[in-house]
Amino acid sequence: xxxxxxTERSPAxxxxxxxxxxxxxxxxxxxxxxxxxxxxxxxxxxxxxTVGGLFTLSIRTMLFGELVCVMIGFxxxxxxxxxxxxxxxxxxxxxxxxxxxxxxxxxxFPLVQMVLSVIGHGxxxxxxxFPDFLTHDRVDNGMGNAIIGTFEQVGLATFYTVPISLLTAxxxxxxxxxxxxxxxxxxDAMMGTPSIIAGLFVYLIWVQPKGTNGxxxxxxxxxxxxxxxxxxxxxxxxxIRVVPGSLREAALALGAPRWKxxxxxxxxxxxxxxxxxxxxxxxxxxGETAPTLFTAHGSEVYNFNPFSGVQAxxxxxxxxxxxxxSPDLVRQAWGGAFILVFMILGLxxxxxxxxxxxxxxxxxxxxxxxxxxxxx
Amino acid sequence: MTSALRxxxxxxxxxxxxxxxxxxxxxTGHDRIFLGILYGASAIVLLIISGILLFLAWNGWPALHYxxxxxxxxQHYAPTxxxxxxxxxxxxxxxxxxxxxxxxxxxxIAVSAALMINEYAPRKIRRVLTSLVDLLAVLPSLLYxxxxxxxxxxxxxxxxxxxxxxxDFFPLFRxxxxxxxxxxxxxxxxxxxxxIPIVTSVSREVMSQVPRDTCEAALALGGTRWGxxxDVILPFAKNGIVGGILLGLARALGETVxxxxxxxxxxxxxxxxxxxxxxxxxxLIANLFVSVPHLAKSSMTFAxxxxxxxxxxLNLIARRIVGRPKVSIA
Numbered sequence: 125x126x127x128x129x130x131t132e133r134s135p136a137x138x139x140x141x142x143x144x145x146x147x148x149x150x151x152x153x154x155x156x157x158x159x160x161x162x163x164x165x166x167x168x169x170x171x172x173x174t175v176g177g178l179f180t181l182s183i184r185t186m187l188f189g190e191l192v193c194v195m196i197g198f199x200x201x202x203x204x205x206x207x208x209x210x211x212x213x214x215x216x217x218x219x220x221x222x223x224x225x226x227x228x229x230x231x232x233f234p235l236v237q238m239v240l241s242v243i244g245h246g247x248x249x250x251x252x253x254f255p256d257f258l259t260h261d262r263v264d265n266g267m268g269n270a271i272i273g274t275f276e277q278v279g280l281a282t283f284y285t286v287p288i289s290l291l292t293a294x295x296x297x298x299x300x301x302x303x304x305x306x307x308x309x310x311x312d313a314m315m316g317t318p319s320i321i322a323g324l325f326v327y328l329i330w331v332q333p334k335g336t337n338g339x340x341x342x343x344x345x346x347x348x349x350x351x352x353x354x355x356x357x358x359x360x361x362x363x364i365r366v367v368p369g370s371l372r373e374a375a376l377a378l379g380a381p382r383w384k385x386x387x388x389x390x391x392x393x394x395x396x397x398x399x400x401x402x403x404x405x406x407x408x409x410x411g412e413t414a415p416t417l418f419t420a421h422g423s424e425v426y427n428f429n430p431f432s433g434v435q436a437x438x439x440x441x442x443x444x445x446x447x448x449x450s451p452d453l454v455r456q457a458w459g460g461a462f463i464l465v466f467m468i469l470g471l472x473x474x475x476x477x478x479x480x481x482x483x484x485x486x487x488x489x490x491x492x493x494x495x496x497x498x499x500x
Numbered sequence: 501m502t503s504a505l506r507x508x509x510x511x512x513x514x515x516x517x518x519x520x521x522x523x524x525x526x527x528t529g530h531d532r533i534f535l536g537i538l539y540g541a542s543a544i545v546l547l548i549i550s551g552i553l554l555f556l557a558w559n560g561w562p563a564l565h566y567x568x569x570x571x572x573x574x575q576h577y578a579p580t581x582x583x584x585x586x587x588x589x590x591x592x593x594x595x596x597x598x599x600x601x602x603x604x605x606x607x608x609i610a611v612s613a614a615l616m617i618n619e620y621a622p623r624k625i626r627r628v629l630t631s632l633v634d635l636l637a638v639l640p641s642l643l644y645x646x647x648x649x650x651x652x653x654x655x656x657x658x659x660x661x662x663x664x665x666x667x668d669f670f671p672l673f674r675x676x677x678x679x680x681x682x683x684x685x686x687x688x689x690x691x692x693x694x695x696i697p698i699v700t701s702v703s704r705e706v707m708s709q710v711p712r713d714t715c716e717a718a719l720a721l722g723g724t725r726w727g728x729x730x731d732v733i734l735p736f737a738k739n740g741i742v743g744g745i746l747l748g749l750a751r752a753l754g755e756t757v758x759x760x761x762x763x764x765x766x767x768x769x770x771x772x773x774x775x776x777x778x779x780x781x782x783x784l785i786a787n788l789f790v791s792v793p794h795l796a797k798s799s800m801t802f803a804x805x806x807x808x809x810x811x812x813x814l815n816l817i818a819r820r821i822v823g824r825p826k827v828s829i830a
Contacts, residue, residue: 446645
């Protein structure tokens with residue numbers, strides 16, 4: 125086969141990888157781009173360090189200053205160089221490119237650094253006393269009571285919000301009336317409810333009337349539900365909108381009543397998306413501190429009963445530990461934050477895995493229809 | 501409920517043989533019940549929102565009645581004692597300045613991050629970055645507060661101390677001996693970092709809806725990439741970005757825990773924003789609400805009402821401008 129190809133004299137190909145390439149000749153005015161930027165940065169670093177050396181600075185402050193000076197200087201020199209060679213339009217484009225990359229790294233740097241420092245500080249605390257930190261209560265330098273509290277409060281809140289949000293989302297996507305438009309607007313506006321207001325509201329309607337023993341995990345779950353509800357409704361509604369109208373019409377045309385179309389056709393079609401919406405709500409609930417301040421109020425010991433007495437909560441306990449003057453307790457706060465990040469990361473990963481599923485992917489287990497419809 | 505699916509033969513038997521089948525489907529009794537349940541569930545949302553408004557207004561009224569207009573024109577806030585005084589001006593100004601600083605810090609960075617993810621980043625890391633931004637948007641504010649207080653605050657303080665030694669002509673640096681922690685500026689900085697993911701996420705979503713062929717047309721006409729960004733993408737996505745900014749603003753105004761951890765609250769106006777002191781409505785409520793007498797609780801409830809209504813209106817405006825910002829879940 126190869127020999128055959130070789131013997132045939134084909135016209136010279138347009139691109140021949142073996143042909144020697146023409147050597148780049150660098151005239152003094154035409155140095156490649158890379159050299160321009162490298163030269164610019166080298167010049168700037170040199171200048172900046174010379175200037176920085178003139179002041180006596182703590183090393184960290186100096187590094188920050190250097191970075192800022194280097195950045196400004198680089199933009200200046202690089203900009204002038206490009207403008208001289210390619211004109212102002214290209215110079216603007218290049219500068220904008222550098223600016224956008226720098227902006228994006230400034231955005232990501234503190235955020236990533238934050239996650240890393242939580243993992244670093246918190247991980248060491250959690251793994252130092254490994255199972256104990258998760259099982260003991262706060263009196264014994266652990267987070268167990270708070271973890272139980274978080275599970276119970278968020279669990280209760282999920283218990284109320286899931287049915288309400290699914291029904292409301294169905295209502296918003298399956299019907300259209302003046303009422304549904306109002307509800308949709310209100311839900312959208314409610315998404316930004318400040319978390320402290322939710323706590324304040326539940327304090328006023330539930331905790332205060334009950335007097336001194338009004339604080340309970342249940343009250344906290346109400347406050348969390350107020351915050352979780354709009355997010356869940358909103359996401360679920362968006363998910364339900366994905367279901368094609370033809371599917372509904374097909375079911376209706378076959379004579380199915382509307383409630384059956386909603387519950388048996390529409391909702392099951394997007395169940396993975398709905399689950400994602402619910403998990404997002406739960407992730408929000410797990411992380412909220414402010415609404416639990418006046419409702420669960422925090423406790424230093426185990427309280428398994430969410431319906432009576434003060435109860436701890438993971439973010440709340442971490443917050444209370446930060447406020448304490450003892451550095452040991454502040455370290456424990458990092459441990460609490462670590463557990464929090466771990467939980468939220470888990471929930472988030474679950475949403476990613478779910479969202480990869482195809483809409484309307486079949487359930488694993490098929491059920492055979494009980495009766496076969498006989499056609500005449 | 502018997503089977504809703506009637507077999508075709510049954511249906512044909514019912515129909516008179518010559519006229520075509522009437523296509524009228526009255527909703528069944530079950531349908532009406534189902535619709536009733538749906539209405540009921542949706543009414544709960546309205547109940548909650550009107551409940552919040554009513555309870556806040558009801559409980560905030562005594563303080564408003566007691567202080568009159570002073571409640572928003574005075575900055576003397578002394579909740580305890582025999583003659584308490586509830587001037588909320590200090591905390592109002594503090595809340596607004598934290599939000600403004602947060603926007604100044606967060607928005608340019610967030611928009612450039614959104615541009616980077618959508619236009620400049622290689623296709624391969626685009627998905628990863630999108631996921632990362634969405635993850636950062638769900639991290640609780642407690643983490644931001646903790647990190648801001650323990651990691652960021654000393655660094656910023658170092659820089660500010662150095663600047664105050666060497667650039668003391670700048671009016672915000674008064675006293676070279678100060679430590680510059682617990683300030684309004686630091687809160688604004690941390691809250692600004694906190695709103696970056698949410699603003700990025702919304703702006704990126706809108707930018708990704710710009711028609712690709714228009715972008716490519718701009719490039720094909722010989723435009724630079726920056727030209728495409730300024731002349732095609734930004735004009736198209738302008739409304740969405742503004743909506744994202746308003747969402748970020750609402751979050752910044754309502755942020756409680758991060759501010760509560762960082763700010764040294766004095767509840768008066770602190771014009772020297774780099775120095776400790778100042779106030780913030782959510783932080784004030786979170787800090788003092790449980791421990792003060794009834795009338796002071798009422799004044800805080802009034803402050804909460806102001807905040808709630810402001811944020812609610814901001815959200816409504818955001819919705820008007822953007823249509824509906826998509827909640828990204830995938």
